[in-house]
Amino acid sequence: MKTILRLSVNGTPREDAVAGNALLIDYLRDGLGLSGTKQGCDGGECGACTVLVDGLPRLACGTLAHSVAGREVETIESLSHEGNISRLQRAFHEHLGAQCGFCTPGMIMAAEALLRSNPQPDRAQIREALAGNLCRCTGYVKIVDSVEAACGTEHAL
Amino acid sequence: MNSLPDFQYLRPATAADALRMHAANPASHYIAGGTDLMPNIRRGLVTIGAAIDLGGLGELAEIVEQGGALRIGSGVSLARIAAHSEVQVRLPAVAQAALSVAGPTHRAGGTLGGNLCLDTRCNYYNQSEAWRAGNNYCMKRDGEGCRVAKKSKRCYAAFSGDVAPALIAMNAEVEILGARGVRRQPLTELYQDDGMKWLTLAPGELLLTVSVPLDDVWVSAYEKVRMRGAIDFPLAGVAVALRREKDVLTGLRIACTGVASQPLLIDGLDAVLGKPLDDASLALIAEQADLANRSMKTTLVDVLYRRGVSLVLAKRLTQRLWDAAA
Ligand SMILES: Cc1cc2nc3c(=O)[nH]c(=O)nc-3n(C[C@H](O)[C@H](O)[C@H](O)COP(=O)(O)OP(=O)(O)OC[C@H]3O[C@@H](n4cnc5c(N)ncnc54)[C@H](O)[C@@H]3O)c2cc1C
Numbered sequence: 132m133k134t135i136l137r138l139s140v141n142g143t144p145r146e147d148a149v150a151g152n153a154l155l156i157d158y159l160r161d162g163l164g165l166s167g168t169k170q171g172c173d174g175g176e177c178g179a180c181t182v183l184v185d186g187l188p189r190l191a192c193g194t195l196a197h198s199v200a201g202r203e204v205e206t207i208e209s210l211s212h213e214g215n216i217s218r219l220q221r222a223f224h225e226h227l228g229a230q231c232g233f234c235t236p237g238m239i240m241a242a243e244a245l246l247r248s249n250p251q252p253d254r255a256q257i258r259e260a261l262a263g264n265l266c267r268c269t270g271y272v273k274i275v276d277s278v279e280a281a282c283g284t285e286h287a288l
Numbered sequence: 289m290n291s292l293p294d295f296q297y298l299r300p301a302t303a304a305d306a307l308r309m310h311a312a313n314p315a316s317h318y319i320a321g322g323t324d325l326m327p328n329i330r331r332g333l334v335t336i337g338a339a340i341d342l343g344g345l346g347e348l349a350e351i352v353e354q355g356g357a358l359r360i361g362s363g364v365s366l367a368r369i370a371a372h373s374e375v376q377v378r379l380p381a382v383a384q385a386a387l388s389v390a391g392p393t394h395r396a397g398g399t400l401g402g403n404l405c406l407d408t409r410c411n412y413y414n415q416s417e418a419w420r421a422g423n424n425y426c427m428k429r430d431g432e433g434c435r436v437a438k439k440s441k442r443c444y445a446a447f448s449g450d451v452a453p454a455l456i457a458m459n460a461e462v463e464i465l466g467a468r469g470v471r472r473q474p475l476t477e478l479y480q481d482d483g484m485k486w487l488t489l490a491p492g493e494l495l496l497t498v499s500v501p502l503d504d505v506w507v508s509a510y511e512k513v514r515m516r517g518a519i520d521f522p523l524a525g526v527a528v529a530l531r532r533e534k535d536v537l538t539g540l541r542i543a544c545t546g547v548a549s550q551p552l553l554i555d556g557l558d559a560v561l562g563k564p565l566d567d568a569s570l571a572l573i574a575e576q577a578d579l580a581n582r583s584m585k586t587t588l589v590d591v592l593y594r595r596g597v598s599l600v601l602a603k604r605l606t607q608r609l610w611d612a613a614a
Pocket residue numbers: 174175176317318319320321322323324325326327342362363366388389390391394397398399400401402403404405406407448449450451493494495496519520521522
């Protein structure tokens with residue numbers, strides 16, 4: 132049964148009729164067309180679906196849409212403004228933090244949550260914050276490099 | 289991965305409302321962070337008519353110090369527990385265990401209540417519908433018999449929560465809301481050794497809070513072994529709480545996870561008390577931990593390894609805490 136869900140998505144207040152069993156990832160992707168958030172695994176294992184709920188990382192594939200009523204949801208689409216990508220996105224682009232790109236939205240949202248609470252993390256803290264995000268391409272080094280670059284803590288080459 | 293079955297979403301404002309909703313919808317499940325329940329629903333492991341979301345129960349989201357104990361609400365996230373300074377300093381095993389659960393995103397949403405009530409795990413159970421169909425299911429869900437112990441009448445799926453052993457070693461008590469009101473019991477009594485019914489909760493009963501005595505004479509630690517260092521359930525996990533007065537060991541509590549269908553408090557350790565910790569004491573600890581261990585082939589990793597590593601962890605943590613308390 133659909134009932135009204137009120138929440139904020141990427142800064143915009145919304146009211147939508149959403150089924151009780153709808154997952155946040157399906158609401159975002161299929162309902163709102165925000166297909167930047169990816170479904171990478173068969174549930175809870177890979178972090179590709181990471182979005183922010185009230186600033187904290189959350190797996191959209193394991194979250195019921197109605198459970199975030201009244202909250203602030205942010206997806207990868209929120210990071211660019213008028214065609215300008217964010218510092219973190221630019222760093223992933225310039226430091227080859229993305230190869231196939233499938234894990235990238237989740238990586239960037241998890242990194243975004245980290246940088247908001249700890250703007251100058253060291254490599255160990257970056258690795259810890261991204262521990263639940265799997266990447267099958269990069270081998271992770273370039274991803275950690277990218278996050279370091281975004282906060283200006285990268286070691287001189 | 290299955291698509292989700294049709295179910296209702298309910299959001300109670302109080303614990304009493306949650307109980308009433310459960311009574312009115314017998315096929316319902318409480319959902320907290322959903323990090324265990326949702327993947328299980330999606331694998332077809334759970335029959336669900338309604339999801340009762342505990343996220344709105346502010347009364348379960350507090351950590352307070354009260355009467356010499358730390359009272360942690362079942363709705364508190366594992367991330368908050370791991371970062372809480374009082375927990376880190378006075379209940380280190382609990383902080384270490386909470387920090388070792390899954391990955392940071394799971395810990396931001398996953399709660400203490402969900403971790404303590406976590407479903408038991410088995411290689412033949414935590415699989416997709418197609419995988420289980422291909423193996424003709426088993427008695428824990430949809431089928432008959434056991435693939436791990438062919439002649440067994442019971443299921444040996446392993447309790448694999450990390451925080452329960454730490455809390456048990458620290459002598460925690462839980463508060464449970466049931467049809468007849470609130471009751472308090474040792475956390476150990478929440479569990480029984482049955483992979484299909486590992487909790488002693490009656491249908492609809494709600495875990496409210498966990499109280500851990502704050503006794504600074506005790507020191508504690510938790511360690512686990514897992515397949516992937518960054519994110520994984522314990523193949524075996526051990527929590528040790530120890531009291532040393534001068535050169536005498538005056539208290540020792542050891543609890544294990546991942547090695548039976550319930551978290552285990554190791555008994556028979558009294559003989560090591562009242563004297564310094566020595567090699568004979570460590571040998572006895574290993575012997576008692578081995579006696580209690582009921583690992584079965586429920587993981588891809590060999591049973592002998594899980595047994596052996598439990599003993600090593602129990603001895604290592606005991607020695608380390610003993611030395612550090614000097
Ligand atoms: C990839 C992955 C890795 C994981 N690794 C670990 C790990 O290393 N260690 C570990 O311990 N766990 C692990 N987990 C499991 C899970 O993330 C945690 O155990 C988490 O703490 C569960 O909490 P939750 O709030 O999300 O529970 P939920 O999924 O919301 O609930 C779990 C169960 O508890 C019941 N429940 C919840 N709250 C209450 C309550 N107050 N009263 C009564 N019943 C209640 C629910 O009905 C449900 O049956 C992992 C999960 C995934 C997907």
